[in-house]
Amino acid sequence: MKKGILLVNLGSPDSPEPKDVKKYLGEFLMDERVIDIPLAARTALVKGIILNTRPKQSAKAYKKIWWDEGSPLIVLSERLQNKIQKEVEYPVALAMRYGSMTIKKGLEELVDKGVEEVLLFPLYPQFAMATTETITVLTEELRQQHFPNLKIESVPAFYNKPDYIEVLSNSIKNHLKDKNYEHLLFSYHGIPERHIRKSDITKSHCKINNSCCVTPSKAHEFCYRHQCLEVTRLVAEKLQLKEGTYSTSFQSRLGFDPWLLPYTDRTIERLGKQGIKNMAIVTPAFVSDCLETLEEIAMEGAELFHEVGGKEFTTVPCLNDDDAFVNLLSKWINTWAKESVEIS
Template sequence: MSKKGILLVNLGTPDSTATADVKKYLDQFLMDERVIDIPKLNRTLLVKGIIVPFRSPKTAKLYREIWNENGSPLLYYSKLQAKMLQERLGDEYQVELAMRYQNPSIASALDKLKSGLVESIQVIPLFPQYASASSGSVIQLVMELVGKWPTVPPISFVNSFHDNELMIKVFAENARKHQIDTYDHVLFSFHGLPERQLLKCDHTGSYCLKSSDCCQTLNDTNKFCYSAQGHHTARLIAAELNLPKEKYTVCFQSRLGKEPWVQPYTTDVLKKLAGEGKKRLLVFSPAFVADCLETLYEITVEYHEEFRELGGEHVQLVESLNDSPVFIEALAGMIK
């Protein structure tokens, strides 16, 4: 019986916490032309000459903080999601997992699907909100690789799933476990992007960042904008939890370099809320479907410590989708 191929792709993780493995990961990640979208010579000098040599030892140390008996949490949960999805879909489907950077590679996963003689391939980049540097990069590489095959099967992509009802319900349920009413404020902290990458997604050239509220509503002009989709995800989760607008803030973390990134920055919001006397913060990170360095360390450790130094008391992470059966139903719904 011919099977339908499903390829799940997450961002990636080093093979281990050894500095050499972290260096390989950062090098592949940051040399992606969609991640640092500057001329190749400049990117090479910046990444290989400055960022990777200096950041690798520090980043390796951070990975050691979140590594556990299962290894990388991101890889562990991604493998579990693929396994659960395969069980949910049954023998009519062949589900493979890949990482955009490092292992298992997209090339190896595609080879498994080809060897499995699948009749079609559906690719789901595991990023709820579309960004050129994440979903766009996955789609480009898959097209490049499959485009070299003598026979190209029918292939389709899930562009984004920022408004998926079941995903929204999982995030909301995870938040309810923490007794939301005991927190002074709620943050929806998304991974950051340079503003120039948002501008490139505005094909009109006359909408993006022309006003302070351009991302507050999702429309035909900004429907593929990472920030606008993020705000939409936050609104849907807030609505599911009956959170009033004044109770939550959308912000962006993981800024790199000095040029403007999507704002407001999470660190600035922490300072503002501490200055207002807020003591306890509940933080979502809805750009990720599995807990990883950005959630388990940046939010749970760094932002918690920073907020306490500012006079706050506690920053609590709302866990990601991880091994939720409801999220697996969401994936199955995208496929079927």
């Protein structure tokens, strides 16, 4: 079978204009794995409330970070794709879960090149309903409807793979080598607490407290909170960070339901008020810089830190198209393609 690779990232509006942002947000927020409430309630919330107010606000944010080449997330994902393509002998396509660069188009591109077996590569280190799961579910639906003869294998979450932790740790170390920071904050994208419980395959382990994520369980295979905390622990161990000089938080909450704690904005504020003058922040839930890292963290986070007395606020870029990250993904892809074994 001829093999091919489909990289999949989140997506982006076609432009930072409100009409394009509204279209994008509509598709994103109507996903039942993003806002997981009954369809009627989701429709009323998204189309009746959110899409009447949020597109203009989000468009302003997108305009702050938009590049001449286009959306940073798209541009960076394309750079990653192009670099990987030079390192592997198999066709590498790129798609987005939301927006005009659809997964269907990505699969069609590979099929047109004669591909019969696809390695689906969600570009998320940690598993979550609203990221990895929605990609794999939609891809399977598209396979059944349009590509019934296509064989598809999905890359599992790679948050704890030793070579990934090494690449991430080295990236953080290199970007902070000349910085005298007092505290390193690991900020991950937030999700509702109910997503954690829904993803618990044991139906009993996840309590979202201080013990369940560090108590061994099969539930950890699909527990976003555990996987985020584990990335922090493994990187801190690799970098030999001292206890109390680093912490974990969650950003980008929406609505009034309980989301994972602690919140990033309140953590930044608390650290500043406690007298931290120089802090650094890294966002390991993202492999590509995007609105959440470039605007919410690098701009809003920095402003908040300065307002409460902080001096130097350093953001560590995502891995993006870093050569070490490219080499790692290419190695995994080549291993899979040549040996047909699970990536490890």
